[in-house]
Amino acid sequence: MNLPQGGYDILLERGLLARAGALLGLDRxxxxxxxxxxxxxxxxxxxxxxxxxxxxxxxxVAQGEGSKSFATLQxxxxxxxxxxxxxxxxxxxxxxGVVGDLTGFAAxxxxxxxxxxxxxxxxxxQIDSSIxxxxxxxxxxVKNVVGAFYQPxxxxxxxxxxxxxxxxxxxxxxxxxxxAGVLADEALLALFERGQPEAHLEEILLRSLTFKKNIVEQDxxxxxxxxxxxxxxxxxxxxxxxxxxxxxxxxxxxxxGMLPMCTDPALRARLTAILxxxxxxxxxxxxxxxxxxxxxxxxxxxxxxTAVIEAAAVGRPRITTIDNSALRARIEREAREGIGA
Amino acid sequence: MNLPQGGYDILLERGLLARAGALLGLDRxxxxxxxxxxxxxxxxxxxxxxxxxxxxxxxxVAQGEGSKSFATLQxxxxxxxxxxxxxxxxxxxxxxGVVGDLTGFAAxxxxxxxxxxxxxxxxxxQIDSSIxxxxxxxxxxVKNVVGAFYQPxxxxxxxxxxxxxxxxxxxxxxxxxxxAGVLADEALLALFERGQPEAHLEEILLRSLTFKKNIVEQDxxxxxxxxxxxxxxxxxxxxxxxxxxxxxxxxxxxxxGMLPMCTDPALRARLTAILxxxxxxxxxxxxxxxxxxxxxxxxxxxxxxTAVIEAAAVGRPRITTIDNSALRARIEREAREGIGA
Numbered sequence: 042m043n044l045p046q047g048g049y050d051i052l053l054e055r056g057l058l059a060r061a062g063a064l065l066g067l068d069r070x071x072x073x074x075x076x077x078x079x080x081x082x083x084x085x086x087x088x089x090x091x092x093x094x095x096x097x098x099x100x101x102v103a104q105g106e107g108s109k110s111f112a113t114l115q116x117x118x119x120x121x122x123x124x125x126x127x128x129x130x131x132x133x134x135x136x137x138g139v140v141g142d143l144t145g146f147a148a149x150x151x152x153x154x155x156x157x158x159x160x161x162x163x164x165x166x167q168i169d170s171s172i173x174x175x176x177x178x179x180x181x182x183v184k185n186v187v188g189a190f191y192q193p194x195x196x197x198x199x200x201x202x203x204x205x206x207x208x209x210x211x212x213x214x215x216x217x218x219x220x221a222g223v224l225a226d227e228a229l230l231a232l233f234e235r236g237q238p239e240a241h242l243e244e245i246l247l248r249s250l251t252f253k254k255n256i257v258e259q260d261x262x263x264x265x266x267x268x269x270x271x272x273x274x275x276x277x278x279x280x281x282x283x284x285x286x287x288x289x290x291x292x293x294x295x296x297x298g299m300l301p302m303c304t305d306p307a308l309r310a311r312l313t314a315i316l317x318x319x320x321x322x323x324x325x326x327x328x329x330x331x332x333x334x335x336x337x338x339x340x341x342x343x344x345x346x347t348a349v350i351e352a353a354a355v356g357r358p359r360i361t362t363i364d365n366s367a368l369r370a371r372i373e374r375e376a377r378e379g380i381g382a
Numbered sequence: 383m384n385l386p387q388g389g390y391d392i393l394l395e396r397g398l399l400a401r402a403g404a405l406l407g408l409d410r411x412x413x414x415x416x417x418x419x420x421x422x423x424x425x426x427x428x429x430x431x432x433x434x435x436x437x438x439x440x441x442x443v444a445q446g447e448g449s450k451s452f453a454t455l456q457x458x459x460x461x462x463x464x465x466x467x468x469x470x471x472x473x474x475x476x477x478x479g480v481v482g483d484l485t486g487f488a489a490x491x492x493x494x495x496x497x498x499x500x501x502x503x504x505x506x507x508q509i510d511s512s513i514x515x516x517x518x519x520x521x522x523x524v525k526n527v528v529g530a531f532y533q534p535x536x537x538x539x540x541x542x543x544x545x546x547x548x549x550x551x552x553x554x555x556x557x558x559x560x561x562a563g564v565l566a567d568e569a570l571l572a573l574f575e576r577g578q579p580e581a582h583l584e585e586i587l588l589r590s591l592t593f594k595k596n597i598v599e600q601d602x603x604x605x606x607x608x609x610x611x612x613x614x615x616x617x618x619x620x621x622x623x624x625x626x627x628x629x630x631x632x633x634x635x636x637x638x639g640m641l642p643m644c645t646d647p648a649l650r651a652r653l654t655a656i657l658x659x660x661x662x663x664x665x666x667x668x669x670x671x672x673x674x675x676x677x678x679x680x681x682x683x684x685x686x687x688t689a690v691i692e693a694a695a696v697g698r699p700r701i702t703t704i705d706n707s708a709l710r711a712r713i714e715r716e717a718r719e720g721i722g723a
Contacts, residue, residue: 045386111456115521122522125679153518153529154603177494180456181463188494189530262495338466 042172042192042254044261050195051172051254053246057199058086058160062093065133065158065195070095073130075121077144079104079137082162083205087135090160098124102143109143109178109185117147121155131156131194137163138170138291142188145176149191156194162202164214165292168221168249171196173257184282190262198250200242211239212320213292218245219315220273220295221252223308224358236318269358272350273299276372279336284327296321301375304353313381323381329373336372337365383513383533383595385602391536392513392595394587398540399427399501403434406474406499406536411436414471416462418485420445420478423503424546428476431501439465443484450484450519450526458488462496472497472535478504479511479632483529486517490532497535503543505555506633509562509590512537514598525623531603539591541583552580553661554633559586560656561614561636562593564649565699574656610699613691614640617713620677625668637662642716645694654722664722670714677713678706 042048052064062068067090074094078087081104091097100120102108121132132155134144141159148157161171177188203211215238222230229248232241253270260267277298281291289297296316300323303309316323337347346362353359383389393405403409408431415435419428422445432438441461443449462473473496475485482500489498502512518529544552556579563571570589573582594611601608618639622632630638637657641664644650657664678688687703694700 111452115452118521118528122524122527150528150530152527153516153531175494180459183463186463186493187459187491189491190494 043258044192049193051198051250052196053198053200053243053250055199055201055243057197058089058202060093061090061160061197064197065131067094067097067131067133067158072096073098073121073124073126075100075117075124075126075130075132075144075147076135077102077117077132077140077147078135079108079140081105082136082140086160086162086202090133090135096124102140104139106139106179106184108139111178111180111187113143114147114150114178117144118151121147121151126151126155128152128155131158133158133160134171135160135162137161137166141166141171142175142177142185145174145191145193146178146188149176149189154191157191159193159196160202161196161198163206164203164211165217166214167198167200167203167246168214169217169253171198172250172253174261184278192261198246200246203242208320210290213290213296215245215319216273216292216296216316216321218249219312219319219321220270220299221249223299223303223312223352223355224269224272225252225356227355230315230355233315233319238319268348268360269350271348272302272352272358273297275336275347275349275368276301276332276375279332279334279372280325280327282335283331284325289322289325293322297323297325297380299352300380301371302349302351304351308352308354324379325381326379327376329369329376332376333369333372337368384599385533390534392539392591393537394539394541394584394591396540396542396584398538399430399543401434402431402501402538405538406472408435408438408472408474408499413437414439414462414465414467416441416458416465416467416471416473416485416488417476418443418458418473418481418488419476420449420481422446423477423481427501427503427543431474431476443481445480447480447520447525449480452519452521452528454484455488455491455519458485459492462488462492467492467496469493469496472499474499474501475512476501476503478502478507482507482512483516483518483526486515486532486534487519487529490517490530495532498532500534500537501543502537502539504547505544505552506558507555508539508541508544508587509555510558510594512539513591513594515602525619533602539587541587544583549661551631554631554637556586556660557614557633557637557657557662559590560653560660560662561611561640562590564640564644564653564693564696565610565613566593566697568696571656571696574660577659579660609689609701610691612689613643613693613699614638616677616688616690616709617642617673617716620673620675620713621666621668623676624672625666630663630666634663638664638666638721640693641721642712643690643692645692649693649695665720666722667720668717670710670717673717674710674713678709 132148174192177185273295277294281294473489515533518526614636618635622635
């Protein structure tokens with residue numbers, strides 16, 4: 042990742058976990074390392090990393106969005122403070138997007154920023170969230186509203202770690218790679234038309250990370266181009282918020298959210314088939330009012346506009362600003378038909 | 383201020399407050415402005431700014447370091463969230479260092495960063511803390527341990543606002559200007575030898591801000607050169623922590639802390655005379671153990687080293703790393719003699 046203030050390496054290779062201590066300089070005598078994981082991640086991953094660190098301190102948080110809170114943030118900061126962490130010490134995330142967002146933000150804040158390393162263990166994090174520097178916690182029910190743009194100092198993507206991931210979570214993460222395919226990479230999308238993405242895991246990871254790297258390098262702070270990464274996220278985020286308790290995963294919602302944003306029916310049909318083949322849902326029943334409110338944070342009934350990302354063809358995304366009333370009509374139509382119908 | 387990621391203007395002029403709304407673009411219809419002040423700042427300043435904003439929201443926090451807390455931070459974030467602040471809205475600090483540090487950190491975190499403006503109302507903030515991008519809150523009794531490097535989008539320094547500042551606070555802020563003089567500006571230091579710094583207020587502000595701007599431009603993140611700004615702060619911070627309840631102000635402690643760091647007796651004598659002439663203390667009685675512990679965060683009894691900034695002459699500061707045992711001996715010697723004796 043090449044950025045004006047200095048870039049960082051993203052390493053992609055099977056077996057990286059076994060060499061992580063040396064690769065991240067965590068074996069240097071006296072260097073303290075906060076390792077953060079959650080109770081949904083196999084404990085052996087964080088333990089394997091700790092065994093390679095000179096001065097490891099392990100914190101295991103509860104799995105799920107609930108850990109992206111001020112309470113958990115303060116727990117991490119207190120752990121570092123009580124152990125006398127200085128600016129040259131480090132924090133490492135061993136987990137999925139929740140652990141990465143939380144740990145990255147803690148590293149960004151502690152002493153105004155200490156080195157942060159990411160060792161993603163889910164397909165979603167390996168494909169998408171572990172690079173790009175978005176860190177955050179949730180606040181007063183709003184996702185990611187408090188955080189920082191804070192780039193990791195190095196990211197280790199070890200595909201072997203996905204072996205323990207439940208199949209449904211694995212599939213959900215692939216939705217972000219399918220998104221990258223629609224936005225910019227026909228060959229990546231075509232890989233998913235063959236089914237069995239596990240068989241092409243390294244190529245999927247490499248192509249997805251390369252795509253995201255290119256976008257972030259051009260627009261780190263999401264002032265323009267980077268917003269195309271929100272393809273599938275406007276309605277998808279609405280569905281996630283509204284149906285979250287119904288148990289849909291983030292990636293599943295992104296998959297669903299992309300369909301109404303395909304302006305060409307042929308592309309929509311192709312994408313529907315790809316999602317089905319890769320064990321991602323294409324039908325969902327939802328309350329249009331709840332999805333609309335969450336999609337555009339509109340509490341005043343239709344005033345204003347919302348930016349949406351539409352795709353007319355593979356490699357041709359477009360950022361459009363539409364009236365909230367038009368967004369609402371679109372959501373209502375999709376709700377009647379259950380999206381994939 | 384010229385920085386790689388884009389700089390900002392620092393305006394210095396009497397009467398700026400009356401034009402602040404237009405100068406900061408806060409009068410633009412629909413733009414929301416969080417105005418943060420504290421109950422030690424004359425209420426008319428924040429009110430005057432609010433009257434110039436299209437959509438002001440005023441929050442008044444309690445005066446003092448206690449407001450640099452997670453609780454107050456969350457109060458500011460909640461105020462912005464509940465009013466629907468977006469990335470183009472703004473937060474403005476109207477106060478001293480506490481209000482600036484707190485508001486700047488809230489602006490840095492909210493939606494990963496919204497525009498932050500600073501309108502400092504104390505000599506300390508106008509001379510030093512309002513520029514440079516250090517924002518922070520305190521945590522578990524440690525000052526500034528949680529924060530961000532986050533530059534303001536514009537700083538308005540209006541010397542007229544100092545007219546309401548109590549004389550002792552005014553004098554304490556000048557200690558940072560005297561520091562700038564010792565570090566780099568003989569003419570600035572000489573101004574203080576004439577007494578009556580109020581009579582040279584604009585020149586003192588201009589010279590102090592120019593000095594700090596030059597340092598920050600060369601080392602924004604305090605990885606090297608910027609550390610010279612800590613001249614007077616090692617022992618000074620220790621005295622502030624240890625005697626804080628005894629009522630010494632930050633600037634007063636910095637003044638005291640510079641004296642033991644003058645390695646030339648003539649410079650020390652000159653500086654002592656300057657402090658006295660400008661109503662700053664030069665004698666203090668303190669507990670060397672408490673000051674030592676706070677000065678180098680040493681809880682293990684003398685192991686390790688601490689960086690100190692020493693001056694052999696005006697314009698010749700030097701960063702030296704000394705053994706904690708040597709620092710302890712120096713503090714004990716100063717404690718016996720009450721520093722200024």
